[in-house]
Amino acid sequence: MPQNKTLKTIQKFRVGSCNNNTHFKNKKNNDNRIGTVRLMHDRNIHKYHFIDFIELSKKYTYLNAYMKKKKNGNFFYNFEKSIATYLLSKAILKEYYDINFYLPSYIYDKNMSLFFDTICLLSHENLEKSNSGFIKFENVTKFKHDLINAYNEHTRRIPNLVNTDVNCTINHSYISDAHDDMPNPHNDENNEINNDKFLCPCVPGRVNYIHIISDLALVEMSQVVQYEYFTNIKNNDNYVNHVNTNMRTNESIETNTKISTDASTNISNDIVLCGKHIKVLDIGVGANCIYPLLGNNVYKWSFVGVDVNLNSLKYCYINILLNNKENDILLKYQKNKNEIFTNIIQTNDLFFFSICNPPYHSLLEQVNKNPFRDLSANLSEVVFANELDDKSNEGQMDKEILDKVKLDNNKSFNDKMKHLTKEEDNFSKYNTKEKDLTQKSKHKTISYNNTNGCEGGEYSFIINMINKSSKCFYNVIWFTTLVSKYKHVKLIKNKIINSMRLYTTHKNKQVEFLNNMLKNDLHVNKDFYSFNNNTKTIPFEVYISQYRVFESYTGRITRWIVCWSYYNQQQINYLKNIIYQQRC
Structure with a gap:
């Protein structure tokens, strides 16, 4: 014992x-x-x-x-x-x-500010002359070389500046005569730009987002060779056929990335579509321009970056010029802060992806609550709040009640959708208190209320994006967004599934419309795919056809990527097949 x-x-x-x-x-x-x-x-x-x-x-x-x-x-x-x-x-x-990267406020450089002031004036002139909203200049090449020299000098001096509070003062003697007509920089005491702060990205997590959504642009070679797309799609007794040409499956393809699988030593011949013909829309591109720079570097995709902050776009353009990407990455200014896609997407546009890193907070007071982290960011990058409209909310509630009645009547589809709910049980390793809270609020909306009667934050922004995406449903193949909180994932997924239930009942007109667009209106303009330039009137309601939820791991941080599309999988495969055939 x-x-x-x-x-x-x-x-x-x-x-x-x-x-x-x-x-x-x-x-x-x-x-x-x-x-x-x-x-x-x-x-x-x-x-x-x-x-x-x-x-x-x-x-x-x-x-x-x-x-x-x-x-x-x-x-x-x-x-x-x-x-x-x-x-x-x-x-x-x-x-x-091999990407050059610059943000102000961390280490302020008077010489870099000189170029920013020049871009400020040029951008205002450009926006006044053009209604397109693009931030792009014809005479930018005459000072891009000097901008790169200033950046290299700035980078060389950083070790001497990180331990001091003195602003970087660089000798301007190498500035060429071409800049005699440049505006003088504003007085530092009166320059509001000196106080601007912008979000600095963590690179591994950002590039992981790009890699994850790239799987949605993956072409299965077995389908390219053997499958005739749209052969079995029937809409009102009309068939849309497309016959494949001979594919060079054994030849190397420069414009695409081959994917190999290590599992069981099996090698997959599947490829990811690369090149500028894959066009991506970045909602809230920010001053760092991180997603376009990484996406273009890794997959050679072309990007259109959008932001509501004009100063963010101007610094973003500096990063574009520093990497000689002004032809691959375009910028657009969203003047209406309450809109996301309106005035940005034109009726003839075709984007393969839209990406977004939404603002996390609904109130300014919620920023920097973590005592171990000092977050430097612009207000529009981390806070989203929209005013409530009682009348519009009442109308929305009536519509949701009507939708619920329709869903309850669709018993057959409810049975089909059970596996979708079970599909998300792989999140069970995160079934902490957040998961229990999510289950209780399954049929409720999260509201972030304050004394001013506002709601916002990540969840509200994404739900708003989903609602507004229906207006440009055929212009974007895959809408995607980053989600930072698991409790929001389940609620967002429920929102999408509700739309998918209606899709199964009312999909015929939507499928027929998209089939016709892909067959008759799709064409190549230089290096980009777009639709014929004529205004499309949609006399019917559209609904989400499919969705994906991916987990993104970086270090100790887990994020989720939610994707949804109004195209069905056969239509997406058809489009990927067209891109592959014409580009290879």
Whole structure:
């Protein structure tokens, strides 16, 4: 008996000592972090190449200011200040993607501000002359070279500036005579731009978003060779046929990325469509221009970036010029902050994707509640609030009640949709209190109310985007958005499934319309696909045909990507097949 008691005591002691051991805890945390990193997308370079901060700081010496030493002698990178994130992103973008990256306010540079002031004047002139809303200039080449020189000088001086509060003052002697007609920079004391703050991205998570949605542009070679698209689609006794030409399946394709699978040593010949003919709309592109720069770098896609903040677009344009991407990335100014797609998407546009990193908060007071992180961002990047309209809300409630009656009558489809709900049970590993709260509010909407009678935040922004996407349902193949909270995923999914239920009942006109658009109105204009330029009137309601929910893992952070489309899968496959045949 005493021996058994002693043995139990020793076992308890061992367990306790192991849990209280600092080395054990650190090892466990590192294992968890590495485990989630391994869940990154297979084409994400950061899944296989862990960032070695010590080696990176040797090449990019401005990182040394935030390399700290622990008591045990190990070094770590201190993310406490926003400038640390900015400098790390700057180094990663250059090291892994050869992308030049600049944001103001972290390290203010008077010389870089000179170019910003020039772009300010040119953009105002451009917007006054044109109704297109594009931020693009014909005479930009005469000072782009000097802009790059100023940026290189700025980057060289960063190590001397990160530990001081003195603004960077660079010798202007290398500015060419071509800039004699440039406007003088405003006085720093009166320049509002000096106080602008913009969100700095974490690169591995952003590029993971790009890689995940790229799977939606994946072409299965077996279908390209063997399958005749639209052969079995029947709409009002009309068939839409498309016969494939001979495909060069064994030849290398420069404009596409081949995908290989390691599972069971099977090799897949599937490819991801690349090149500028895949056009992407970035809602809320921001000053960092991170998604267009990464998407164009990795997959050569073309982008149209949209923002409600004109200053964000101007700094975004600086990043575009620094990387010589002004022909691949275009910018548009959304003057109406209450709109998302209106005045941006034209009737003849065809985007393969729309992407969005929505504002997280509904109130300004919610920003920087985390005491361990100092978030520097523009208001429009992190806060979304829209005023309530009682009358419109009443009308919306009546419509939702009517929709619910229709859904209850559709019993057969309810049975078919049960597997969709079960499909999301793979989120069960996150079934914390948030999941229980989501189940209780399954048929309710989340409201973020304050004393001013406003609602907003991530959930409200995405629901608004879903509602407005129906107005341009044929202009975008896949609408996508990032979601930061799991409790919002289930509610957003329910919103989409409600629309899908109606799609099964009323899909005939929608399917026929989209079939006709793809067969008769689709054409190639230079390098882009678009529809014939004639206004389309839609005399019927449209509904979402399908959706996807992906999990995105980066470090200790998990995000979700929700995608929805008004096209059915056969129509999307047909379009991908056309793009593949004409581009290969």
